[in-house]
Every structure is written in C-alpha cells, then in structure tokens.
Amino acid sequence: MPMNRSRVDSMTDRVLIDELQTLVDPGKVLTDAGSLETYGKDWTKQFTPAPLAIVFPKTTEQVQAIVRWANERLVALVPSGGRTGLSAAAVAANGEVVVSFDYMNQVLDLNLTDRTAVCQPGVITRQLQALAEESGLYYPVDFASSGSSQIGGNIGTNAGGIKVIRYGMTRNWVAGLKVVTGKGDLLELNKDLIKNATGYDLRQLFIGAEGTLGFVVEATMRLDRAPKNLTAMVLGTSDFNSIMPVLHAFHGKLDLTAFEFFSDKSFARVMARGDVPSPFDTPCPFYVLLEFEATTDDLADQALATFEHCVEQGWVLDGVMSQSEQQLRNLWKLREYISETISHFTPYKNDISVTVSKVPEFLAEIDAIVAEHYPDFEVLWYGHIGDGNLHLNILKPEGLDKNEFFVKCARVNKWVFETVEKYNGSISAEHGVGMTKRDYLTYSRSPIEIEYMKALKAVFDPNGIMNPGKIFAV
Amino acid sequence: MPMNRSRVDSMTDRVLIDELQTLVDPGKVLTDAGSLETYGKDWTKQFTPAPLAIVFPKTTEQVQAIVRWANERLVALVPSGGRTGLSAAAVAANGEVVVSFDYMNQVLDLNLTDRTAVCQPGVITRQLQALAEESGLYYPVDFASSGSSQIGGNIGTNAGGIKVIRYGMTRNWVAGLKVVTGKGDLLELNKDLIKNATGYDLRQLFIGAEGTLGFVVEATMRLDRAPKNLTAMVLGTSDFNSIMPVLHAFHGKLDLTAFEFFSDKSFARVMARGDVPSPFDTPCPFYVLLEFEATTDDLADQALATFEHCVEQGWVLDGVMSQSEQQLRNLWKLREYISETISHFTPYKNDISVTVSKVPEFLAEIDAIVAEHYPDFEVLWYGHIGDGNLHLNILKPEGLDKNEFFVKCARVNKWVFETVEKYNGSISAEHGVGMTKRDYLTYSRSPIEIEYMKALKAVFDPNGIMNPGKIFAV
Numbered sequence: 001m002p003m004n005r006s007r008v009d010s011m012t013d014r015v016l017i018d019e020l021q022t023l024v025d026p027g028k029v030l031t032d033a034g035s036l037e038t039y040g041k042d043w044t045k046q047f048t049p050a051p052l053a054i055v056f057p058k059t060t061e062q063v064q065a066i067v068r069w070a071n072e073r074l075v076a077l078v079p080s081g082g083r084t085g086l087s088a089a090a091v092a093a094n095g096e097v098v099v100s101f102d103y104m105n106q107v108l109d110l111n112l113t114d115r116t117a118v119c120q121p122g123v124i125t126r127q128l129q130a131l132a133e134e135s136g137l138y139y140p141v142d143f144a145s146s147g148s149s150q151i152g153g154n155i156g157t158n159a160g161g162i163k164v165i166r167y168g169m170t171r172n173w174v175a176g177l178k179v180v181t182g183k184g185d186l187l188e189l190n191k192d193l194i195k196n197a198t199g200y201d202l203r204q205l206f207i208g209a210e211g212t213l214g215f216v217v218e219a220t221m222r223l224d225r226a227p228k229n230l231t232a233m234v235l236g237t238s239d240f241n242s243i244m245p246v247l248h249a250f251h252g253k254l255d256l257t258a259f260e261f262f263s264d265k266s267f268a269r270v271m272a273r274g275d276v277p278s279p280f281d282t283p284c285p286f287y288v289l290l291e292f293e294a295t296t297d298d299l300a301d302q303a304l305a306t307f308e309h310c311v312e313q314g315w316v317l318d319g320v321m322s323q324s325e326q327q328l329r330n331l332w333k334l335r336e337y338i339s340e341t342i343s344h345f346t347p348y349k350n351d352i353s354v355t356v357s358k359v360p361e362f363l364a365e366i367d368a369i370v371a372e373h374y375p376d377f378e379v380l381w382y383g384h385i386g387d388g389n390l391h392l393n394i395l396k397p398e399g400l401d402k403n404e405f406f407v408k409c410a411r412v413n414k415w416v417f418e419t420v421e422k423y424n425g426s427i428s429a430e431h432g433v434g435m436t437k438r439d440y441l442t443y444s445r446s447p448i449e450i451e452y453m454k455a456l457k458a459v460f461d462p463n464g465i466m467n468p469g470k471i472f473a474v
Numbered sequence: 475m476p477m478n479r480s481r482v483d484s485m486t487d488r489v490l491i492d493e494l495q496t497l498v499d500p501g502k503v504l505t506d507a508g509s510l511e512t513y514g515k516d517w518t519k520q521f522t523p524a525p526l527a528i529v530f531p532k533t534t535e536q537v538q539a540i541v542r543w544a545n546e547r548l549v550a551l552v553p554s555g556g557r558t559g560l561s562a563a564a565v566a567a568n569g570e571v572v573v574s575f576d577y578m579n580q581v582l583d584l585n586l587t588d589r590t591a592v593c594q595p596g597v598i599t600r601q602l603q604a605l606a607e608e609s610g611l612y613y614p615v616d617f618a619s620s621g622s623s624q625i626g627g628n629i630g631t632n633a634g635g636i637k638v639i640r641y642g643m644t645r646n647w648v649a650g651l652k653v654v655t656g657k658g659d660l661l662e663l664n665k666d667l668i669k670n671a672t673g674y675d676l677r678q679l680f681i682g683a684e685g686t687l688g689f690v691v692e693a694t695m696r697l698d699r700a701p702k703n704l705t706a707m708v709l710g711t712s713d714f715n716s717i718m719p720v721l722h723a724f725h726g727k728l729d730l731t732a733f734e735f736f737s738d739k740s741f742a743r744v745m746a747r748g749d750v751p752s753p754f755d756t757p758c759p760f761y762v763l764l765e766f767e768a769t770t771d772d773l774a775d776q777a778l779a780t781f782e783h784c785v786e787q788g789w790v791l792d793g794v795m796s797q798s799e800q801q802l803r804n805l806w807k808l809r810e811y812i813s814e815t816i817s818h819f820t821p822y823k824n825d826i827s828v829t830v831s832k833v834p835e836f837l838a839e840i841d842a843i844v845a846e847h848y849p850d851f852e853v854l855w856y857g858h859i860g861d862g863n864l865h866l867n868i869l870k871p872e873g874l875d876k877n878e879f880f881v882k883c884a885r886v887n888k889w890v891f892e893t894v895e896k897y898n899g900s901i902s903a904e905h906g907v908g909m910t911k912r913d914y915l916t917y918s919r920s921p922i923e924i925e926y927m928k929a930l931k932a933v934f935d936p937n938g939i940m941n942p943g944k945i946f947a948v
Contacts, residue, residue, distance in 0.1 A: 113722060113831035160669050169669065172646070185922050194861040195634050195643065195827045195903035197682055198911070198918045199945050200927050204678030208671055225726070248587065252699070296770050353669045357587035387668040429669035437672070444672045448659050453674050455933040459926065471673050 016073060017053050020097065023065040028056040028103070039100055040092045042085035043145075044436060045346075046406065051078065051092035058103045060178065060186060060217045066099060067215070068184040070465045078467050079211035081153025082124065084145035086349060087434030089157065089210040089470050096468075099215065101152050107131055108218070115223045116175050116192055121152025121216045125159075128221060137223040140167035144339045152216045158208035160430035162335070165386040166257040167224070169430070170207065177203045178218035182461025192220040205456065210432050211467040213460040227257060231294040232331040233303065235310065235319040236284025241360055242315035243286055247386055249310055250290055253302050258291040259386030260335045266382045266393075267334065269341050276333045282318035288385075289335045291328075338382050346396040347380070348409035352420050353389040353429035362423045363390060369415045370394065374408065389429040392416070417443040433471045441471070490547060491527050494571065497539040502530040502577070513574055514566045516559035517619075518910060519820075520880065525552065525566035530577045534652065534660060534691045540573060541689070542658040544939045552941050553685035555627025556598065558619035560823060561908030563631065563684040563944050570942075573689065575626050581605055582692070589697045590649050590666055595626025595690045599633075602695060611697040614641035618813045626690045632682035634904035636809070639860040640731040641698070643904070644681065651677045652692035656935025666694040679930065684906050685941040687934040701731060705768040706805040707777065709784065709793040710758025715834055716789035717760055721860055723784055724764055727776050732765040733860030734809045740854045740867075741808065743815050750807045756792035762859075763809045765802075812856050816867060820876060821854070822883035824866040826894050827903035833862055836897045840866065843889045848882065863903040866890070891917040907945045915945070 021029045030039070031053045040049025052075070057063045070077050076096040083090055092098045105122035112135060117128060125139075125146040132139040141154060143161030153159075155177070159170045167173075176192035189203035190196055206213055237243050247259055264285050270276055294300045303321065310316040322328040354362045363381070370379050376397060383391040394412070396405040417427050421443045428437045428444070441450060454472060457464075468474050495503045504513070505527045514523025526549070531537045544551050550570040557564055566572045579596035586609060591602060599613075599620040606613040615628060617635030627633075629651070633644045641647075650666035663677035664670055680687055711717050721733055738759050744750055768774040777795065784790040796802040828836045837855070844853050850871060857865040868886070870879040891901050895917040902911045902918070915924060928946060931938075942948050 111829075111831055113718070114829050116829075158671055158675075160671075164669065168646075171675075172642075181926070185926075187923055187926070188920070189923075191898045191900070191918075192829050193827055193900050193903075194830070195638065195858070195863045196900040196918070197632055197634075197902045197904050197906045198900055198915060199682070199907055199924075200679055200687075200930055201632075201645075201682055202923065202926060202930075205674055208673070208675055213674075225729075244587070255699075296772060298770065353667055355585075355588050355590075355666050356668070357585055384669070389669045424665045426665070426667050426670040426672055428671045429667075430671050432671045433673055441672060444665075444670070446662065449661055449663075449676065450673075452655070452659075452661070452676060452933060456674060456676075456930065459929040459933065 013052055016075060019069060019073070020053060020055055020066070023069060024055055024057055024062050028058070030054040039080050039083070039098045042083045042088060042090045044086060044088040044091065047088055047091045047093045047435065049092060050095060051098045052095045054080070054098045054100055056100050056103045060180065063099070063180045063215055063217050064184050064186060067180050067182065070097065071184060071463050074463060074465065076465050076468050079152070079156065079215055081121065081150035081156070082145065082148040084149045085153065085157065085432065085434065086351070087428065087432040087436045089432050089434030089467070090153070091435060094469070101150060104217070110135060112137070114192070116220050117223060118218065118220045119151045120218060121150060123151045125149045125151065125154060132223045133226070136226055138226045139173070139221065140224055141170050141173060144336055151219055151221065155207050155216050155219055156209065156211050157430070157432040160384065160387070160389070162258050162260060162384065164384060165259050166255065171204070173222045174203060174207055174219055175222050176220040177206055177216055179206050179214045179216050181214035182463070182466040208432070210434060210470050212457055212471055213466060227293050229294045230257065230291055230328060231300065231303070232289060232291045232322045232328050233307065233319055234279045234331050234334060235288045235290070235307065236280065236282055236317045237286045237288060237315055238284070238317055240286055240363060243288060243385060244360055245313065246288055246310050246315050249306050250303070253306050254292040254299065256290055256292055256386065258289065260289040260383070261385040262287050262335060262338060262382035263380060265378060266338045266380045269380070270334055270337045273337065273341055276337060277330055279320045279331060279334065280318045284317050287334070289331060335382070338380070342380060342393060342395060346402060346405065348394040348396070348406065350392040350413070350416060351389070351429050351431040352392065352416065352425060352427060353387065354420070354423045354425035356386070356388045358423050358425070359385060359388055359390070362419065362425065365419050366392065366416055369419065370412060373412065373415070413440065420444065435470060438471060438473060487526055490549060493543060493547070494527060494529055494540070497543060498529055498531055498536050502532070504528045513554050513557070513572045516557045516562060516564045518560060518562040518565065521562055521565045521567045521909065523566060524569060525572045526569045528554070528572045528574055530574050532577045534654065537573070537654045537689055537691050538658050538660060541654050541656065544571065545658060545937050548937060548939065550939050550942045553626065553630065553689055555595065555624035555630070556619065556622040558623045559627065559631065559908065560825070560905040561902065561910045563906050563908030563941070564627070565909060568943070575624060578691070584609060586611070588666070590694050591697060592692065592694045593625045594692060595624060597625045599623045599625065599628060606697045607700070610700055612700045613647070613695065613697055615644050615647060618810055625693055625695065629681055629690050629693055630683065630685050631904070631906040634858065634861070634863070636732050636734060636858065638858060639733050640729065645678070647696045648677060648681055648693055649696050650694040651680055651690055653680050653688045653690050655688035656937070656940040682906070684908060684944050686931055686945050687940060701767050703768045704731065704765055704802060705774065705777070706763060706765045706796045706802050707781065707793055708753045708805050708808060709762045709764070709781065710754065710756055710791045711760045711762060711789055712758070712791055714760055714837060717762060717859060718834055719787065720762055720784050720789050723780050724777070727780050728766040728773065730764055730766055730860065732763065734763040734857070735859040736761050736809060736812060736856035737854060739852060740812050740856045743854070744808055744811045747811065747815055750811060751804055753794045753805060753808065754792045758791050761808070763805060809856070816854060816869060820870040820879065822868040822870070822880065824890060825863070825903050825905040826866065826890065826899055826901060827861065827863040828894070828897045828899035830860070830862045832897050832899070833859060833864070836893065836899065837864060839893050840890055843893065844868065844886060847886065847889070887914065894918065909944060912945060912947060
C-alpha cells in the first residue's frame with residue numbers, strides 16, 4: 001500500500017504538481033521553501049517538514065478532485081488546519097501533499113432557532129466564538145490556541161480545553177458533518193438533527209480521527225446560550241491531596257464551568273513574566289482555578305461558604321474571587337498563559353488522563369518516577385484536573401543539548417505510560433496520537449482494538465492515502 | 475452468508491440446542507412455546523416470533539462462548555433486553571437464538587467521585603435511576619418504558635425520551651463500554667475516561683447499532699447531580715404555529731429540562747381515562763409541557779413573566795405551573811400516559827424528526843398529506859418538539875381490519891418519508907430502524923452511506939450472525 005512519495009515511481013514531482021494545479025484555482029498550489037516549511041508542520045518540533053506541495057482547495061468539489069487524484073497517483077495527503085497540534089498529526093515529513101483549508105474559512109449560515117452555525121473547516125475557533133457572542137450565544141470549546149486553531153482541526157482531534165467539565169469535548173458540539181472519505185465519496189452525516197436513530201453514527205468516527213479516514217469539508221456546530229456572570233475563584237491549596245476534596249466540595253454546590261489546577265512552579269513561571277497580577281501573597285504548592293455562573297447572590301454566597309469550609313478543613317490556604325470581568329480575565333491568565341510562557345523552555349509535554357477518582361494516587365506515582373530518575377529536571381504540572389486530565393511538562397535544563405534532552409524524556413515516557421496503563425488511563429487525553437504517541441498506542445488501546453481500527457480505516461481509505469503514519473505506523 | 479436457521483443444514487435443531495446448553499448454566503436455555511413467544515418479540519406487532527431457543531448468559535465469558543459457537547454453526551443471534559422496542563430490532567422471527575440479558579442485571583459499582591455506575595446490560599433503566607437518586611445523583615435518560623427497558627437496549631437504540639433538550643441522548647451518558655463483537659472479541663472501550671484522544675472512538679459505533687455489530691456486556695453510565703426543584707408548566711396554545719415562538723421565548727430565559735407537546739386529540743384520550751386531573755378548562759388545539767429547575771424565586775418569576783408575554787402575544791390561551799411535586803407528577807401524566815393510553819387502539823406509530831426551525835412547515839405538510847388521503851383516520855400528534863422530534867400516531871378505526879389498516883398506513887409511509895427526505899429529516903428519531911424502518915432507510919441515509927455502514931458491519935461481524943435483517947436487509 002503506497003504511503004508516501006518515495007513509493008511513487010515513474011511520476012516525477014513536476015508532473016504531479018502540474019496535475020495538482022489543474023484541480024484547484026490558479027495560484028493555489030505552493031511549492032516554495034517557506035510555504036513547505038510553514039505548512040509542513042504543527043507546534044511539535046521533533047520532525048523536519050518535507051512536503052511535496054501545499055494545495056488550497058476552495059470548494060468541496062476541489063477537495064474531492066484532490067482525493068480522487070491522490071488515489072490514482074497513490075500520493076499521500078496531510079490535512080492542515082491552524083497547525084497548532086501537539087502530536088504531529090498535521091506534520092508532512094515524507095513528501096506528502098498538504099491540503100490546507102485556509103481558503104475554506106467561511107461561516108455559511110447561522111440559525112438562531114436551531115442555535116447552529118454551518119462552518120467551513122478553515123473557520124478559526126475564535127471567529128466562531130465571536131460570531132456566537134454577537135448573537136447572544138456561545139461556542140464553549142476553548143483552549144490556549146483558539147486564536148489560530150481551525151474548526152476542522154478541532155474536529156479531527158476532538159479538541160477539549162478548559163470548559164470540558166461543563167460543556168464536554170468538541171464531539172458534543174458537532175450537529176452534522178460533511179466529509180470527503182479517503183475514497184473520494186462525499187458523505188452528509190446526521191444532517192444537523194438532534195435525534196436520528198437510523199443506523200451507525202458515522203459522524204462520530206470522523207471526530208477525533210486526525211484526518212486518517214477523510215477530510216471534513218463542512219461542519220454544523222451547535223451553540224449554547226451565553227453564560228451569565230461568569231465568576232472565577234483562584235484558591236491556593238496546602239498540598240496536592242487537598243485538590244480533590246476541594247473539587248468535590250464545590251462540585252456538589254455549584255455547576256462548575258471550569259476546574260483547573262497548576263503547580264507552584266507553573267505559577268512562578270507566569271509570575272516571572274511580570275504582566276500578570278498575583279492573586280494573593282500566600283505561597284502555596286498548588287493552585288486551583290474554578291469558575292461558575294454567579295446568576296444569583298445566593299450562588300455567590302454558597303461559593304464563599306464552600307471556600308470557608310475548605311479553609312477550615314485545612315485544604316485551602318488562601319483564595320480570591322473575581323468581582324468584575326477584568327478580574328475574571330486576570331485570574332484566567334494565571335492558567336492560560338502557562339503553555340505559551342513555558343514554550344520558550346523547550347518543554348517535553350505529556351497529556352495524560354485517568355478517571356477523576358484515581359487522580360491523586362496516579363499523579364503521586366508519576367511525580368515520584370520523574371523525581372527519582374531526573375532529579376535535575378524541572379517538572380511542571382497543570383491541567384484540567386476536573387476532567388482527570390493532567391499536563392506533565394518537563395523543562396529542558398539550560399545547559400543540556402536538545403536532542404539529548406528528548407532522548408532522556410523518551411525514556412521517561414515508558415515509565416509514565418506504564419503507569420497510565422496500570423491506572424487504565426489515556427496516553428493522550430486531548431492532544432491526539434499523531435506521530436508522537438503512535439508507538440505508545442498499545443498502552444491505551446488493546447492490540448485487538450487497534451486491529452479493528454485499522455480495518456475501519458481500510459473501509460474509508462483502502463489505498464492508505466489519508467494522513468498515513470498518523471495514529472498507526474505505515 | 476448464512477443468516478438464519480433455514481440456512482443451517484446438516485445440524486438438527488436438537489443438536490444445536492444441546493450444544494448451546496453446554497455454554498451456559500444449567501436451565502439457562504429455554505425452548506418452551508411461552509418463552510419463545512415472549513422473548514421472540516418486542517412491542518411491535520407486525521412480526522410473528524419464531525426463535526429456535528432463548529439463552530440466558532450470566533457472564534461475559536458465556537456471551538463470548540455463545541458468539542463463538544454461533545460463528546462456528548452460522549446461527550443468527552438476536553439480543554433481548556426489556557423488549558420495549560418499537561422497531562422490531564429485538565424480534566426473532568426466523569429461527570434465531572435469542573440472547574437475553576435478564577440474568578446480567580447487576581450494578582457492579584457506583585463511584586460518587588466520578589459520578590458513574592458500572593452496569594451489566596440487563597439493568598433496568600428505572601433501577602439505575604433509583605440507585606442514582608438514593609445517592610443524591612440523577613440518571614437523566616427517561617421515557618415511557620423506563621420501568622422495563624434495559625440499559626443494554628437503551629445503548630443499542632441510543633434511547634432518547636423526554637429530557638433530551640437538556641441532557642441529550644443515551645450516547646452522552648456512556649462513559650465506557652465492554653462489548654463482545656460479532657467475531658467474539660471482547661473490547662473495553664474508552665475505560666470510562668472523560669478525555670481520551672487515542673484514535674477512533676469505537677464506543678460510539680456500538681451506541682445505536684441495534685446489536686448488529688456485537689453485544690454490550692458492561693456499560694459505565696455517567697450520572698448527573700440531582701435536579702433542583704423541578705417545576706412544570708402546561709400551556710394551551712392557540713394553534714400549532716404558536717408552539718415554536720413559545721419555545722423560543724422560554725428557551726431564551728430558562729434552562730429547560732423538557733419541552734414537549736401534544737395535540738387536543740392526544741389530550742382528550744388521556745382525559746378519557748378518568749384518572750388524570752385536567753390542568754385547566756380552556757379547550758386548546760395544542761398543549762405544551764415545559765419543565766425547568768426553579769432554583770430561585772427569580773427564575774419562577776421569569777417563567778411567569780414569559781408566560782404572560784406569550785398570552786399577550788396571543789400564542790397561549792391558558793396555562794398552569796406546578797407548585798408541588800404532586801402537581802409536577804400530575805402534569806407529566808398528561809404527556810407520559812399518551813403512549814400507553816393509545817396502545818389499545820392499535821396505533822400506527824411514526825417517529826420522525828427535523829431540525830427545530832423546520833418543524834412548523836414540516837408538520838403542516840405531513841398533517842395535510844394524512845388528512846387528504848385518510849380523512850376518516852384519527853391522527854394524534856405528540857412528542858419532543860424541543861428536539862424537533864414528532865410522534866405521528868394514526869389510530870385504527872374500530873370497524874377496520876388490522877391488516878387492512880396496516881396496509882393503508884404503509885401507503886402513508888411513502889408520502890411521509892418523502893416529506894422527511896425533502897426536509898432533510900430522520901425517518902426514525904429515537905425508535906431505531908430494526909425491521910420496521912429498514913426498507914425506508916434510503917430516505918434518511920444515502921446509498922453510499924449505507925454501503926459504508928455495511929462495510930463496517932462486515933468488520934465486526936464478518937459472518938453476519940449478529941441480529942441479521944435489522945437495519946439492513948439480509
């Protein structure tokens with residue numbers, strides 16, 4: 001099954017590019033070095049981009065034409081959205097043709113009765129959020145890269161983020177999908193219906209498939225009512241083990257819209273920026289950011305009473321509650337700026353999850369492993385702890401060579417993932433598998449499951465042209 | 475591909491039954507006429523039950539043994555839950571072996587931190603609801619047959635019901651699944667995680683698959699916090715076209731937990747029972763039942779103000795709001811008793827949906843078709859209009875022969891489904907396809923989609939032994 005350019009014999013690159021140009025609008029195939037570099041990668045840094053060309057379809061028909069051509073020529077295709085991925089699922093490192101959705105970026109329809117927006121795949125997440133807001137509605141999937149990530153990519157990775165505890169993943173917000181399968185067929189899946197019990201829900205297969213089954217060419221996204229008087233609390237806890245009782249206490253009283261945590265080291269890195277106000281002076285080993293709709297004074301009172309209960313129990317050392325939108329925004333910066341702030345320290349990122357009840361034991365075990373083997377590495381914890389999702393970040397010591405650092409981290413991987421497996425967790429909670437987690441997939445999915453997944457892929461993509469080498473090895 | 479008993483040559487029924495008995499506990503294979511009749515059918519009446527035997531596994535291993543044996547002997551298997559289905563998906567009319575989950579009916583674990591319950595497939599929906607309630611939690615999927623339907627069947631049909639507008643379908647509440655595929659493999663899907671981005675979410679394929687891919691042998695169901703001070707309003711509207719503005723008015727102000735409707739004829743049938751109090755005296759052509767959490771006086775006031783607004787607009791003629799749990803229960807009877815009340819009049823049921831914004835135009839068109847062709851038939855409308863889901867019920871005139879009635883109704887089907895197709899709707903919103911909708915599937919799913927569905931089935935069930943003839947023709 002030919003998978004990449006090296007397997008295409010008899011056709012020269014030039015001929016392929018000439019053919020490709022006939023399938024799209026003039027000027028919509030790029031082969032200059034800058035474009036190949038830019039569109040050939042995502043936010044990961046382990047792979048060297050090396051695509052054959054970048055193609056920019058403007059219509060569903062053009063996407064179909066590209067896929068059919070790729071089947072004839074056995075050329076591998078890689079989808080490209082906002083390229084903010086963290087698993088190298090959108091990296092083209094083997095002479096593939098990158099299919100960018102930058103020119104399919106319109107919201108085609110907004111229906112206020114149905115609370116839906118029909119989006120082309122290249123619509124930026126923030127663009128949809130803003131449009132919803134203008135109409136008094138809300139698109140609740142939100143994360144650090146919302147400003148550049150695209151809806152098609154969100155669907156491909158089933159993006160999660162900071163509001164999952166209340167709103168769930170991207171999956172929950174996809175009312176309907178139009179996809180072009182790896183065979184070039186156009187499928188209109190679910191037709192935006194709330195209720196539709198007419199056989200297998202194929203829509204669900206394409207969500208989180210990382211472009212390995214086909215391309216999303218249109219997505220109808222659900223919108224929610226706008227949240228009312230969002231109010232955040234940042235609490236400093238006495239130790240890690242106090243976080244879950246705090247979650248439990250607040251979860252019982254309020255409908256939380258977020259429950260995030262970060263360690264003192266994560267906090268210190270954001271403080272060192274100098275542009276984020278400190279919430280309070282008491283130093284704490286861990287911090288919690290929680291959010292709820294303070295629709296009544298009564299709810300705000302309950303939040304404060306719960307806070308006081310947590311202080312009395314010795315779980316919480318200090319805390320603050322936002323009294324304005326400005327304060328809300330400032331508190332969120334403490335959490336949201338972490339990822340970008342530490343990106344300058346070449347972090348080795350792991351995105352793991354277990355069920356919420358297992359979090360304390362699991363985190364302690366991972367923490368001990370890393371501390372034992374790499375006492376000189378700075379370890380930062382943060383993440384969506386209300387969903388059981390922890391981001392483990394190891395920062396490169398200044399003197400250490402980048403490659404050596406990654407080799408050492410790869411060694412940690414094995415121990416981390418063995419622990420994930422032991423706790424029945426996920427080696428990738430929300431970043432996807434791509435190429436970075438591909439070789440570790442068996443820690444979260446059984447060999448039989450993987451065989452079934454490969455068989456499903458073969459149904460939609462018999463020639464293996466759709467993002468080969470992602471999720472599974474070629 | 476052998477599909478039913480008539481294709482099994484050389485083996486006598488007796489030998490098959492003897493073999494089957496070796497796979498389960500003593501006495502757990504039944505072949506008496508009463509059991510064959512009882513376990514061979516669901517709530518539909520079009521098919522004559524004719525299974526070979528009923529088998530009652532008690533463990534996952536026994537289910538695997540049955541499936542492996544069925545593959546060897548090419549015997550068709552039909553899953554049996556609470557047998558409350560309305561599409562003949564659990565009917566065994568061709569010498570199949572029925573696999574009943576009546577003895578796999580335990581809640582194996584309840585985790586209050588994770589808010590999950592690990593259920594065997596035979597757990598009754600109401601049993602799970604009651605268990606959740608005892609723990610201060612809530613299982614929100616609810617419908618007329620909750621008292622006898624089983625969790626495994628709910629998953630097989632992705633059951634919906636009366637709370638979908640707030641809580642979604644069964645799909646939303648399945649944290650993890652253990653399934654035995656048609657090949658006899660045991661898959662543990664998603665491991666109850668909130669976030670898990672490790673390839674295709676196979677769990678989703680089994681939800682709504684009507685047992686055609688495999689059997690659910692364990693399901694971890696999510697629970698929600700208990701709703702607070704649920705309060706219902708029943709409103710009488712001036713005509714059908716007033717219902718959607720009422721929905722829109724309330725939807726903007728309150729987080730609705732239900733928005734149901736029923737026609738005056740449905741209402742009259744329930745009134746005729748004599749055991750349900752009338753909400754008010756004003757006769758109205760249509761009624762709406764809506765529900766919300768009246769957590770504060772302010773919310774109850776907003777509900778009343780919205781009601782007054784609807785009266786001023788001429789949409790609503792009269793209304794009532796529950797002031798106690800007893801009143802809440804009584805108002806719900808107006809809606810919930812319809813299905814059972816009319817079941818004595820041999821109703822021809824259709825369960826169709828469109829997007830909410832298309833409902834008024836769509837219903838008017840269907841109504842006109844039925845009125846034109848069958849002016850002597852009594853047509854009852856009710857359903858989950860807040861989800862775009864309408865139940866069209868045609869009652870058999872007293873003098874008319876049952877078979878003749880069904881033949882006439884089948885003729886309506888074509889016109890109804892053509893209209894469904896025209897409005898991009900679903901021919902089965904929540905009842906599934908089974909055998910009753912099988913031949914109409916193309917009105918909601920394209921031929922290419924159906925080809926992909928069949929190819930997926932072949933991956934999980936290459937010998938076609940799992941509930942053959944359901945969803946697709948054999």
